[in-house]
Amino acid sequence: MLKKYLIAIIAVSITISLILTFKYDLILFSCSYKKYPNERLNCLVPYFKHLTQKTSAENAINTAKQFQKDGIINDCHLAAHIIGAENLRKNNFDAGKSFATCPMACIEGCYHGVMEEYMRKTGDTFDPGRLSKLCENISDNPLLKRQCIHGIGHGILRHNEIPLIEAIGLCQTFSDSFLKNTCLEGVFMQNINNILLDDEQTFIKKIPDLCKSVESLNDKGLENQCVSAIGEGIMFYTGHDLDKSKKICLTLPVKNQKQCILAAEAELKINRSVLD
DSSP, rough: HHHHHHHHHHHHHHHOOOOOOHHHHHHHHHHHTTTSSHHHHHTTHHHHHHHHHHTTTHHHHHHHHHHHTSSSSEEEEEHHHHHHHHHHHTHHHHHHHHTTTTSHHHHHHHHHHHHHHHHHHHHOOOOOOHHHHHHHHOOOOHHHHHHHHHHHHHHHHHSSOOOOHHHHHHHHHSHHHHHHHHHEEEEEEHHHHHHHHHHHHHHHGGGGGGGGGGGGGGGGHHHHHHHHHHHHHHEEEEEEEHHHHHHTTTSSSSHHHHHHHHHHHHHHHHHHHTTO
């Protein structure tokens, strides 16, 4: 009798496993037919989360890289953000363990996702001293420390629902200039990441206003950082179509158009290097 029960349990387990496998294969199939790259990526979020939980962040990142090569997604960096966030949840919000199991691929996006999700969990209080120490303790590798602080910048603007100016101010509370600038890079990238899932008409309409508040700071360096991030983000939105991205850059004030286009051109080179 016991043997029959065991056989039944095994059979049910295998059936459930097959159903889940089919479910996620079906998601992959249906997502590949979405028209726009950002739609395909958004559709694939459950797939990447499932893959991270059931296998590893490294395997999920490798899959994202392959999807980029196959043209299913146009860039694996944003997919790596999703995978990193899920990796943190998988590791019970242990940032150190999550960093240790993130690969460097896809422009270190996994690390950024870890810290975005970490900020969502703990972002009700922004303590630059604590966060700086956290990033120091995560790794002795200066590059990983940088990715940690950069990810914090993403998390500030993504989860705290605060104006861009306030997010900039939080980054500037870091005592070290390197940490300030690294945090700001994350904030400015998230500034445009927040609209990457908008429809095209809405996306283009919002572009001219993204850096408008930064002008009030009378800091050309900050304004250029903000505009450069827009140029990079537009490339993600258009599937790295440079001509289309340049046209969207031209919706910015004239003084910012060249900076936006230069950033878009630089992003195209980075995108191609990921596949090398």
